[in-house]
Amino acid sequence: MDKTLPDLATAVAGITDGMTVMIGGFGGSGAPIELIHALIDRFLATGHPKNLVVVNNNAGNGHVGLAALIEAGMVAKLICSFPRSADPVVFTERYLAGHIALELVPQGTLAERIRAGGAGIPAFYTPTSFGTDLAKGKPVEVFEGRSYVQERWLKADVALVKAHLGDRLGNLTYRMAGRNFNPLMCMAAATTIVQVSRIVDPGSIDPEAVITPGIFVQGVVEVPNPQQEEDLNRAKAVYPEAAE
Amino acid sequence: MDKTLPDLATAVAGITDGMTVMIGGFGGSGAPIELIHALIDRFLATGHPKNLVVVNNNAGNGHVGLAALIEAGMVAKLICSFPRSADPVVFTERYLAGHIALELVPQGTLAERIRAGGAGIPAFYTPTSFGTDLAKGKPVEVFEGRSYVQERWLKADVALVKAHLGDRLGNLTYRMAGRNFNPLMCMAAATTIVQVSRIVDPGSIDPEAVITPGIFVQGVVEVPNPQQEEDLNRAKAVYPEAAE
């Protein structure tokens, strides 16, 4: 069994129009910038994929990564908890112009819905959002005298994930708070594609320290020294770079 | 902050009659034998605690650990998935005589109910047990054309847990498949008491390798070279040993 992929272009080749794509990361930490940019490259070359439904905690920052994906016009709908950032202009303009749909989900509910999708739990109850606008239209049930909102699982066709170490079986570790939504999205997507800083031999990762077991992963591509969204934005980077 | 406890007797001192006690382990792996035996010691000395509701995957094996707890007459009800073992005579006799109640729960549902208790999810839906005797009386709902059973969270007053390394903040690691239900029970109990093979300084456990963050733990007691139920049973051990 060898889940390693030769390059980024191969890694994103299976993503087609209209798919639901989970993208890991919380802001820039744990965001698979190179996978996102490879997807933009494919769109610029072929016109596909487009009309994507993207699941991420945020809505991008600046003009790289998720913001660049939105700016390229590839995203029809965003499911997220916090579409604000230091420089959210790309999403904000499209959203206010009605060019992109938004499903706003409380952050803990978003995480739990994704986990539920991966764990075969079609629905669960949470106190979060009870009595608020975000609970409108959702079933409410009382347990032990307290009211809870029924929330549904969230699954995806593809997850694009950033990890730290990975082996050919798909076992993964993460870097610090770069973990965030990544392990959950691995569980919830039919196809999980992961960029890792280094591919190591099976057994190099302590079995106790595996965060995502390989069963949740379909493809692993090595991206040494991955870019950080924060660094790119401080350098005012734009993707793709304007032609000279 | 220092959650370390001086000895096993102190560790189990707060457990009172009628409490719901989660006990970690799957069979003997990850079973906190020394904490259980300390609880039996207290009962033998004071007559308390009794009428306990115990949550464990199994129902004990031989005459040590959970089996000894049952044999001592301290357990009124057991919530478990698989009350069979190589030598289940202690539970079996009491159950067939009507002296101990049993709530049988599918293993994955048991795990998820405990996690739900720890995660503030009062109920969830699972395909498991739909159409079976174990779903009787439980609400059923159809999602996307498939039927699911509503299951409720499971919480405890106390969890008795076996971990490997622990620090004074309560951060824990486990040993191999000894992990099993232990991290979930840490989450679901009001008071989680953990026996660890070694107490280490904070920072000794890699932050990436912490399995149970200290927020889920209230007490840590060091038990070097803990006993294994399997070894005790192969040696035909009985707890407490008969008086000479």
Next chain:
Amino acid sequence: MTQKLTPTQMAWRAAQDIADGAYVNLGIGFPEMVAKFQPPGREAIFHTENGILGFGEAPAAGAEDWDLINAGKKAVTIKPGTAFFHHADSFAMVRGGHLDVAILGAYEVAETGDLANWSTGPRGVPAVGGAMDLVHGAKTVAVITDHVTKDGKPKLVQRCSLPLTGVGCVTRIYSSLAVIDIVDGHFVLREKLAAFSVSDLQALTGATLHLDGAVADLDVPAL
């Protein structure tokens, strides 16, 4: 009935259908033997409910570590690529549809795909373990079972008489006489021992055996 397959032979036959790289959970008992018969060049990855993926074979006697056991409480080993996880993550793998194959034992299997394998009725101590979870989620839920009971009664039936483990969950049966798929509420005979005719088999089966093209010989080495 003397020519029927042994449990070992049934396990061998089941193993032939497991693809390279498949994620597989083997139930306690007969199904555990499937791991021994992986065809050369294929390597399945075995999952055990109690929190190990990619475990290895049993250790030598005396070399057991009793924190490293499978769901049947037998000692196993680690190998390169093994991962440990807790029970909620383990059953997320099961329930969430991440396993390719689950192979279980059976008291009865109905043509509807219903399975009864956890309780022989109200007497004794009931025990379910992970069986009710395992029948949901895996892409193939297969059963290894004698074709008939010790008394010669069919175990493959129209409707189960014993308490159910799951409804409409079994997709394939490796019996001691045949390989049978469950398709749209029917038993479809795929392979049978050459010594048995279709009508012989039908007489030992509690529901109609349907044919869908040729029935292959169930050809298993002596072992």
Next chain:
Amino acid sequence: MTQKLTPTQMAWRAAQDIADGAYVNLGIGFPEMVAKFQPPGREAIFHTENGILGFGEAPAAGAEDWDLINAGKKAVTIKPGTAFFHHADSFAMVRGGHLDVAILGAYEVAETGDLANWSTGPRGVPAVGGAMDLVHGAKTVAVITDHVTKDGKPKLVQRCSLPLTGVGCVTRIYSSLAVIDIVDGHFVLREKLAAFSVSDLQALTGATLHLDGAVADLDVPAL
């Protein structure tokens, strides 16, 4: 109004109530400042939604690691005892009642304990983040807020006019003029700036201030 507390002073006051060893989540913005003012001899453990427990202070400029940030996307550091975990575990800590204290900002707080702090209405881009989760689960859900808006209107009201973050969730308010508990659907005045009388405060508050014994002076250093 010139004597009102600054945000820094409100943060200082809130910090005085955090016990040694408390698990605390501080909302983005003003509440983050609470961490600076832990009284000597006490050490709280700070949780951030994005998967860190027990993180340390901000690193020096240029020493940031952008995989090591808090919920406000600011760089933090690790210290002995830090633990990392994923978002579902992080919100299990929140929703599951494991935090001792959550401190948030507010647009409005009602005497019922209702909080509005995520949306100023239908215009613009809505964003909720973890606020709706944080208001459930912590034993103390406290708010740091100016007592009145920039226009001088009460932020402590009978019923919120803005979209709710949570119903009946706030237990204590650290305002720029007072410390107020919410008990059984009432504002109960615990402390006030000495320069303000109870009736001064009542005039600036949109619901009745109840008294339950003596009202202490809200005494905060200059900072």
